[in-house]
Amino acid sequence: MPQDDPWDAEASQHVARNPGRPKAGFYGAVPEDDEDGRHPSSDEDEEEEFEEIEVVPVRPKLSVAIGGFAALLAVAVALGAQTTGPDARLSYAIVLFGVQLLGLLAWTMALHPPAAGATAAIVALTALAADYLAVTGEPARFLPLIWVALGGFVAAMIGQFIRAEDRQRARDSWRSTLLIVLGAVAYAILLVLVRQPLGAQTILVCCTGAGLALLVARLTDAVFPKPRIAAQVPRGATGVVLGAMLGTLACAMLGSYLVLPFTPAKGAVLGLVAAVAANLIDLAVNFGEAGRRLAGEAPTFWLARHMQGPLGGLALTAAAAYALTHLYLS
Structure with a gap:
């Protein structure tokens, strides 16, 4: 066997007495720590990983205005159906x-x-x-x-x-x-x-649930927008939940005053579906605006940006009202 192995007994003893880490630059080597015991690149990684997220503030007056617009829209649609x-x-x-x-x-x-x-x-x-x-x-x-x-x-x-x-x-x-x-x-x-049996009453119940849910959610955001659904979305979870609950309760009470087949239980079901549908569309609009803002796109005209949530919520409520009339009440 050749005897020119560089790892002789003296070198092996030296390695055993000094088991340090390999120098940076070799394959599999770990960079040496600095004086504070951290890797040189750890601070940069932490800054990238824990980059501060901008929290979009909630504007109380704007929340009240959007809630009022949603309520007026629901009242106009519901009353129009009753007088048709x-x-x-x-x-x-x-x-x-x-x-x-x-x-x-x-x-x-x-x-x-x-x-x-x-x-x-x-x-x-x-x-x-x-x-x-x-x-x-x-x-x-x-x-x-x-x-x-x-x-x-x-x-x-x-x-x-x-x-x-x-x-x-x-x-x-x-x-x-x-x-x-x-x-x-x-x-x-x-x-x-509105031209079908029970149609006008169904519109009344669903518009009441959707309009009240949007109004309560926005008014709650103006006072107590917590806990935040997302940092970039100026909405609070308390308002969404409270709006759905009060919208359902109002429709349950309304169902007790309408003619059969409406009952408090059926009114509550219609109100819950309408409230959830309207709130989901309203939240989807907020998340869409936040996504466009993070992507650096030009912001939407302010009036259109604040109207599309209630308008979209009532549009989905109309489809939900038709489905509930023919699949649940009939």
């Missing part, structure tokens, strides 16, 4: 079309679809066609509204594919376009529902 008769459908349709235009403005400015002007014009015509079918259709049915919504979505996508600069964005933003179309057409469901 066989010869008064047109007035209710005009009110709802105004609400649809407000929602279209808010959602278009918030979601920034390609060819925004053309998309908004096509969706407005789609909402008008849906309202016309809901008012004049015999009998009043939900299915034609689905076909109108699909036709409006296809027409909007065709309009977005005309120009080359919009064509690339259209492939990625078709979901936003679909949400805008569905949100506008959803209000036409109320025109169908």
Whole structure:
């Protein structure tokens, strides 16, 4: 065997007496600690890992204003349904079309679809066609509204594919376009529902639950926005839970005064579904705005940004009211 092994007995004894770590730079070696006993790069890693998160403050006056707008919107929709008769459908349709235009403005400015002007014009015509079918259709049915919504979505996508600069964005933003179309057409469901048995009472109960839930949630945020749902979202969990509870309670009491098949239990179920649906849409809007702000995108026009939560919540409430009428009350 060769005897020129560099690891002789003397070197082995030296290594045994000084078991230090290998110097930095060798494979598998660990960098030496500094005088404080920490790795040189530990401070930088901690700064990157524990970077301070900006907490968006809650604006009490703005919360009160949004809650008031949600309450007024719910009252207008509910009272319009109660005063609508066989010869008064047109007035209710005009009110709802105004609400649809407000929602279209808010959602278009918030979601920034390609060819925004053309998309908004096509969706407005789609909402008008849906309202016309809901008012004049015999009998009043939900299915034609689905076909109108699909036709409006296809027409909007065709309009977005005309120009080359919009064509690339259209492939990625078709979901936003679909949400805008569905949100506008959803209000036409109320025109169908008000022409059916129990429809007006269902609208009253659901709008009461949704409007009260949004109002209480926003007023609570103005006073006690804790615990925060997220640092970047100026909302508190207490308001959301309290709004859902009070909305459900109010609908349970309302159900005891309405005719059969309404009962306090059924009123509570309708109120809970409407309150949860409205609050979910409102929170989704807040999270969407926070995501766009973190991504560095241009902020939405302030009026549209604050209206889209209540408008979207009432649109989903309309769809929920129709489903509850035919699947739960009938």
